[in-house]
Amino acid sequence: MIDKALIGGRKYYGLIAVLLGVIGVGVLCYLWQFFYGLGITGLSRDVSWGLYIAQFTFLVGVAASAVMVVLPYYLHNYKVFGRITVLGEFLAIASVAMCMLFIFVDMGQPLRVLNVILHPTPNSVMFWDFMVLTGYLLLNLVIGWISLDCERKGVAPPKWIKPFIYLSIPWAVSIHTVTAFLYAGLPGRHLWLTAILAARFIASAFASGPSLLIILCLIVRKTTKFDPGKEAIQTLAKIVTYAMSINVFFLALEFFTAFYSGIPGHMHPLVYLYAGLEGHGALIPWMWTSTALAAIALILLVNPGTRKNENILTFAVLAVFFSTWIDKGMGLVVGGFIPNPLEHVVEYTPTLPEVMITLGVWGIGFLILTILFKIAVTVKEEAAS
Amino acid sequence: MYDGGKIVAGLIVFLAAVTSPIWYNVVTGKAEYKPEPKIVTQEKECVAPKAWMTAMHMTLLNDWRDSVVREGNRVYVAANGKAYNMSLQNTCMQCHSNKSEFCDRCHNYTSVNPYCWDCHVEPKEKK
Amino acid sequence: MGVNRRDFLKITGLGTLAGVGGKAAADLVFKGQAEAQEAKPREEALVGKRWAMVVDTKKCMEKIKKDGCKDCSIACHAVHNVPDFGNPKDEIKWIWQDTFEHICPNQHHPFTSENLEGAPFLALCNHCDNPPCVRVCPTKATFQREDGIVLMDFHRCIGCRFCMAGCPYGSRSFNWRDPRPFVQNAREDFPTRMRGVVEKCNFCAERLAEGKPPACVEACTVKALIFGDLEDPESEVRKVLHEHYSIRRKPELGTMPQIYYLV
Numbered sequence: 001m002i003d004k005a006l007i008g009g010r011k012y013y014g015l016i017a018v019l020l021g022v023i024g025v026g027v028l029c030y031l032w033q034f035f036y037g038l039g040i041t042g043l044s045r046d047v048s049w050g051l052y053i054a055q056f057t058f059l060v061g062v063a064a065s066a067v068m069v070v071l072p073y074y075l076h077n078y079k080v081f082g083r084i085t086v087l088g089e090f091l092a093i094a095s096v097a098m099c100m101l102f103i104f105v106d107m108g109q110p111l112r113v114l115n116v117i118l119h120p121t122p123n124s125v126m127f128w129d130f131m132v133l134t135g136y137l138l139l140n141l142v143i144g145w146i147s148l149d150c151e152r153k154g155v156a157p158p159k160w161i162k163p164f165i166y167l168s169i170p171w172a173v174s175i176h177t178v179t180a181f182l183y184a185g186l187p188g189r190h191l192w193l194t195a196i197l198a199a200r201f202i203a204s205a206f207a208s209g210p211s212l213l214i215i216l217c218l219i220v221r222k223t224t225k226f227d228p229g230k231e232a233i234q235t236l237a238k239i240v241t242y243a244m245s246i247n248v249f250f251l252a253l254e255f256f257t258a259f260y261s262g263i264p265g266h267m268h269p270l271v272y273l274y275a276g277l278e279g280h281g282a283l284i285p286w287m288w289t290s291t292a293l294a295a296i297a298l299i300l301l302v303n304p305g306t307r308k309n310e311n312i313l314t315f316a317v318l319a320v321f322f323s324t325w326i327d328k329g330m331g332l333v334v335g336g337f338i339p340n341p342l343e344h345v346v347e348y349t350p351t352l353p354e355v356m357i358t359l360g361v362w363g364i365g366f367l368i369l370t371i372l373f374k375i376a377v378t379v380k381e382e383a384a385s
Numbered sequence: 386m387y388d389g390g391k392i393v394a395g396l397i398v399f400l401a402a403v404t405s406p407i408w409y410n411v412v413t414g415k416a417e418y419k420p421e422p423k424i425v426t427q428e429k430e431c432v433a434p435k436a437w438m439t440a441m442h443m444t445l446l447n448d449w450r451d452s453v454v455r456e457g458n459r460v461y462v463a464a465n466g467k468a469y470n471m472s473l474q475n476t477c478m479q480c481h482s483n484k485s486e487f488c489d490r491c492h493n494y495t496s497v498n499p500y501c502w503d504c505h506v507e508p509k510e511k512k
Numbered sequence: 513m514g515v516n517r518r519d520f521l522k523i524t525g526l527g528t529l530a531g532v533g534g535k536a537a538a539d540l541v542f543k544g545q546a547e548a549q550e551a552k553p554r555e556e557a558l559v560g561k562r563w564a565m566v567v568d569t570k571k572c573m574e575k576i577k578k579d580g581c582k583d584c585s586i587a588c589h590a591v592h593n594v595p596d597f598g599n600p601k602d603e604i605k606w607i608w609q610d611t612f613e614h615i616c617p618n619q620h621h622p623f624t625s626e627n628l629e630g631a632p633f634l635a636l637c638n639h640c641d642n643p644p645c646v647r648v649c650p651t652k653a654t655f656q657r658e659d660g661i662v663l664m665d666f667h668r669c670i671g672c673r674f675c676m677a678g679c680p681y682g683s684r685s686f687n688w689r690d691p692r693p694f695v696q697n698a699r700e701d702f703p704t705r706m707r708g709v710v711e712k713c714n715f716c717a718e719r720l721a722e723g724k725p726p727a728c729v730e731a732c733t734v735k736a737l738i739f740g741d742l743e744d745p746e747s748e749v750r751k752v753l754h755e756h757y758s759i760r761r762k763p764e765l766g767t768m769p770q771i772y773y774l775v
Contacts, residue, residue: 037707038671039688044601048676048686108671108686108708115651115668126650126674187644187765188680264618341682342614342635346600452551454665457657459557459721462550471551475701503690503706504666506593506698 001149004378005371011223012374019367026360029353030105038108040353046340047348051358052106054329056099058208059365060133060179061201061328063095065209066140067172068239074165080231083380084217086151087228089144090372091213092172096137098365105357125181132175139168144372152379176201183336191269191336194257200250201328206243208324210236211317216373218314226377226384230310237313241301244320248294251327269335272345280345283334286326293323420494422487426480432463443499446473473505482508556723560741562641562660563715564770565729566752567634572736576609576632584634585609587731588713593704595691604685606713607636607728616761616773628775634737636728637662637683637713638761638769645675645684654710659741660770661715671708680765684712742770 008016033040043050069088072078104110121127143164150157180198187193214236217228258266271277273287297319300306307313339345350358386392410416431438433445449471452458461471470476481487484507492499515523553559575581588594588607595604613620615633639662646656653668654675676684690707698704702718705711716726724730729737740749749772758772 037687037689039602039707041688042601043686043688045603045676045685046682048673103672106672108673108710109669109706110671112651112668112670115653115670119651119668121650121652124648124650124674126648126672130650182674183677186648186678186680187767188762189677336677341680342610343617344614450667454663454667455655456551457557457659457717457721458551458553460552460554462552470554474703500706503692504703506700506703508700 001145001152001375001379004375007378008374012370015370016367019363019370022363023360023367026357026363029356030360032353033105033357034110038106040351042349042351042354044346044348046344046346047334047337049106049333049337050348051330051350051354052102054333055358055361056102056106057179057201057333058325058329059095059099059102060176061205061324062209062212063092063099063136064172064176064202064205065213066092067169068206068210068236069213070165070172071169072235074162075169078235080229080235084213084228084232086144086148086376087216087220087373088213089140089147090376091209091216091369092140093137093144093372094365094369095209096133096140096175097368098361099133100137101361101364102358105361125178125185129175129178129182132171132178136168136171136175139164139171143168148376148379151383154383173202176205183332188341189336190265191332194254196250196253200247200254203243203247203250204324204328207240207247207320208328210240210243211321211324214240214317215314215321216369218310220373220377224377224381226380233310233313234308237301237307237317240317240320241298241307244294244298244301244324247324248298268339268343272338273331273335277339278345280338280347282347282349283331287331290323290326290331293319294327297323418494420490422490423483424481424487425483428480430465431480432461432465432467432469432476434464446501449473473501474508478505478508483510484508485510554721554723558720558723558725560659560720561743562741562770563639563720564660564740564742564749564772565715565726566738566749566758566772566774568736568738568752568774569631569633570627570774571734572634572732573627573631575734575736581733582609583731583733584728584737587727588716590697591699591702591716591719591727592714593691593695593698593702594711595687595694595704596696597689597691597694602688604687604691604711606685606711607634609633610635616759619759633773635681635683636771637715638681638767638771639713639715641768641770642766644678644680644767648674648678650674657717661717662712663714663717664709664711666703666705666709666711669709671710673710675710680762680767681769684710686710 029040041050041052066088069081069085073081073085104113107113116127116130143161146161147157177198180201183189183192184194184197214233217233217236221227255270258270268277272280273283275281276284297316300312300316301320306316334348338347433441438445449461452461453471459471461469463469478484484502491497585605585607589596589605592606594606597603609632612624612628612631612633615635620628639660641660643654643656643662645654646662649655650672651668651670653665653670654662655665656662671686673686676686687705687707687709692698692704695704716724716728719726725739726737729739738748738752740747742749744750752774753772756774758774760769760772763769
């Protein structure tokens, strides 16, 4: 089936070329980082995780969202999603690949990364994160590939794949719960030390992932002969609506706990993010943009009239995607480090090489996505004719 | 087979190229070269016999590292009954203080880049 | 050819896996051992069951106010080849000063006594009894010894910086670039670190092994730093803690820090 990725029109190869260009720049910048050290980023002793880990945190959510397509179809026989389960699984593969790449580029000694396997440490959440991400990647690879292959041959998938599919459902929830546990168990970081963090992660995952899937489905419908189906997209939109509402609600809960209790440690990170602390407020415009996008998106999504209009829906889900990208990415990760444990405010700004490496990894993710989607769509086009 | 002549010819060229590291040195006589590490020290013996050390010094250093850093045991009682401090900088390099004439000779020849010296401070060599 | 392409690929793949996997397994099982010898601690090593340090803040801040004393930091950073990058972004520090309000946040109030207000306090790794950094390290590169010291194995650290996020005291620094060019007068008896690993105070484990006290304790001319074994009822730390009121940083977090401040 891989040969289907090699046959494409000018636009397809044009996209591949652009992605390869972006990836190339990212790789060059990474080589620089590899030999110089992480000092080429804007990270410091006080904000020791930044853009890379922010992308990783956001993308684990996007990866987990494949379950939102798999669950209704396999557990509840929602036939409408049958056309797009493979697309959801392939999106998950591309997302998990990006997650693992972002972790890799963030490591100070990347060549030693296998120490995590040589010296397994079950009390470390990061060890488990590594395990569940790898497992999820393999699960989706196997399930997606075999399902697609069977569709190509016009046969039903083999029986032995069912347990793996059922396993992928709680596994998807687990990858994002484990990632939330990376943050939620650290005693010194008050923005993260909240039981609801895992729930927030899942909610924003189910808002951001299906949003991206809707965009991809609309692109697929426009550029290929395969139509994912209006009803599938509408159901995804409903899922995004509910998930985003819950996500915003959970964020409001955080504000309540912080400000009604009045505990300084709980309030300070939120004050820094949304109003500035001690004269520092680099993230203020970002956080309020995220809030505005969330508000606009919810208004457009909750109202069935605007949700059913696919042009408006496009704008609304893009707003959801970017709003959660800011809020769960830089907002959450950088906000957790400010103020630092000694109550100083030290800000973080990503540097240009850091941004180029980030774009390079996104490029690799989209390259994987493009290739996998090309294969999937071609198979489905041929199966339909 | 179609184009059999070209394929076989290509295969032979490929095999020759890929095995070149093996036959090139023999043909040009460079296979005769053996690295000669030089020791400048008063000590008569190392913590272990020379042949064993040549083959196993990496493993020894790894074991020493784990013993010192992770277990806090810093004294090594060697086969010859003597007690040594397990330390690359403070024991090994006291005798083998000329890194460029000792360690580097074999490492350069075999193209090995141990990362010891990223952290461990090599002693200043007397020229 | 009797074998079709798919089967050929399967056989080759399995064969390679068996070959590589077999060798890896054999290596693991028959690991080369340094010839069976004895490894033991040094005879003169200081042995303790639970090392801790007490900071007499009154002596310390009086000395600092008198002449801007930084003896402990200077000694520690010299003995351990800690680099000086000259900019706060890349900064590495094992022991340093900050004010009372920052070291012990939420302990001050509008009517805090004048001698504590803005007073210089020392910050270093607390070598907690329940250390979050050890809990989160995915490779056990950060680990706790039996005698309580939280140590780093720089050979194993992958530079993920989870421990830096986990430490509630900001005690840890990271080598954002190669430190060697920035180490003034590198001592030949102690290594530096490489880029990409985390480092912090190690309670001078290498000096304790030689029977010497930590460098900061030795360097303090007013004896403001008292180091000893909490499990030894005769030790000076026990005596001092028994006779004076002491506080610790962020005790509500349950980390059980072992640096005590006499206030």
